[in-house]
Amino acid sequence: MVKLTKIFVLLLLLIVSTAGCFRSEPLIPASSPPAEKPAPSGDKRAVSNYLSIWTHYGGIETMAAKFKESYPDLSIDIKVIPYSEYTGAYLQALADGKPPDVMMVDSADFGNFSAIEGLEDLLQPPYQAGKYRNDFSPSIWESAMSADGNELIAFPLSTTPTVTYYREDIMRQYGFPSEPEELAKYMEDPANWLHMAKELREHNIYLTQWVNETVQLFERSEGIFDRKLNFMRYNEAFHKAVEIAKKVNDFGLEAHLDVWGDMGRKAVQDGTIAMMYFGTWGVEQIKEWAPExxxxxxxxxxxxxxxxxxxxxxxxxxxxxxxxEMGWKFIEFAVTEYSKEGLSGAVPAYLPARGNAKELAATNQFLGGQKTYALHEDLMTRVREFPTTPLDVKAQEIWESEIASGIEKRLATKQIIADARDKIEQSLAKEKQILLNTMKKK
Known part of the structure; x- marks a missing residue:
């Protein structure tokens, strides 16, 4: 692939610095974020027994210490960058030609790196990562490829499903299914979920924070664009998603509360919000908000x-x-060896690392002794990861705005989605053409 030039890297840097595209909370909060942005590798760049790792995740120290057992003379420098700053810091380092040896990136931000200069194709010598292809699901392997699908520019460590957290006692009190799989089966029919939401609303209990939240659940199963940058959401699934959201709006089933704010946290504590949809990190967040x-x-x-x-x-x-050389050895170790010891509830992307008996037997007392990791592994056999693109962040902002506006105006479902599609195509036409032209020059 002919990747985009350094000028485009700088353009991406400008976009991520000004577009307000970051989530308010990291998916895995950093344990001890530094007060300032990390400096480039600098005077240690030529030292072969020095390895620099940049990440926004906490808890990498244990992994690094385990790796160091095989290389006792190796000095490992880990920089933990706040989530809201890390993408910009990475892009700046790549543009300056002074990056660390290893970078850790969340899939939500990977699109910013999928079509730029400065990253190794791990399929090529000396890495030869293609030998591991059958040790990953086809979908997660595909999600780690460059924008044109020709180069493997990422090596996945872990993957996680989006799950439902719910108040078992409230479901049981009001006569709804309360056991996990029983409730999931009941909620497969949107009519049942809506019925439950209506009944509980009469008692000032809510299953969703805002109108668009149900649409976001569908977004977790399909990206915005395919590899050729065709819009992917004008389909039956998203027609269904918008129909559900319109009913939430029509019947006033949303709580109008944000759990990341003080009033929302109080609603979690007192049971006003009885259902939330998070990654598997959600249990620790709920425990922090409402330990009681x-x-x-x-x-x-x-x-x-x-x-x-x-x-x-x-x-x-x-x-x-x-x-x-050492950077690849560390990556290879982390993914194919260290992950076999367990990844704090996340599911290893490397298939031979799954099935850890200790992890599968582990129970979570906050969740009533439930074996949640076993559920996560089971779900990931049915979840399909998908590619992300450099256009996703801006497209998602437009999508959310148009869906919310269309529902508020009570437009027809097909028109709402068509308007969102057309606005995205119009707004991103220039950027889309640049990407398509670049991917043809291979």
């Missing part, structure tokens, strides 16, 4: 028969890294 509700929550799959992908964690190997 221990034992009352459970976890199950998504409503409407959906199997949603929350995110994956990926390693990148910068071409200008000073120690690419």
């Amino acid at each position: 509700t221990a034992g009352k929550w459970r976890e199950t799959r998504l409503p409407f028969g959906l199997y949603g992908w929350q995110n994956s964690t990926n390693f990148l190997l910068p071409s200008d890294g000073a120690n690419k």
Whole structure:
């Protein structure tokens, strides 16, 4: 692939710095984020026994310490960058030609790196990562490829489903299914979910925070664009998604509360919000918000028969890294060896690392002794990861705005989605053509 030039890298840097595209919370919060942005590798770049790793995830130190057992003379420098800053910091380092040896990237942000210069194709010598192709699901392998689908520029460490967290005691009190799979089966029919939402609303209890939240659940199973940058959401699934959201709006079934704010957290504590949809990190977040509700929550799959992908964690190997050889050894170790020990509830992307008996038997007392990791592994056999593109962030902003506006105006479902599609195509036409032209020059 002929990748986009350094000028485009700088353009991406400008976009991610100004577009307000970051989530308010990281998917895996950093344990001790630095007060300032990390400096480039600098005076240690030529030292072969020095390895620099940049990440926005906490908890990498244990992995690094385990790797260091095989290389006792190796000095490993880990920089933890706040989630809201890390994409910009990475792009700047790549543009300057002074990146670290290893970068860790969340799948939600991977599109920013999928069509730029500066990353190694891991299918090529000396890495030869293609030998591992059959050790990953086809969908997660595909999600780690470059924008044109020709180069493997990421090596996935873990992947996680989106799940439903719900108050088991409230479901049982009001006569609804309360066991995880029983409830999931009941919620497969949108009519049942809507009935439950209406009944509970009469008691000031809600299953969704806002109108668009149900649409977001469908977004977890399909990207915005395919490899040729065709819009992917004008289909039956998203017609169904918008229809459900319109009913939520018509019947006033949303709580109008954001759980990331003070009033929303209080609603989690007192049971006003009885159902939430998060990645598998959600249990720790709920525990932080409402420790007094221990034992009352459970976890199950998504409503409407959906199997949603929350995110994956990926390693990148910068071409200008000073120690690419050791960087690849670390990545290979983390993915194919360390992951077999368990990844704190995340599901290893490397298939031979799944089925860890200790992990599968583990119970979560906050969730009433439920074996949640076993559920996560089971769900990931049905979840399908999907590619992301450099246009996704801006397209998603337009999509959300148009869907919300169309529902508020009570437009026909097909018109709402068509308007969103047309606005995205019109707004991103220039960027889309640049990408398509670049991908043809191979």
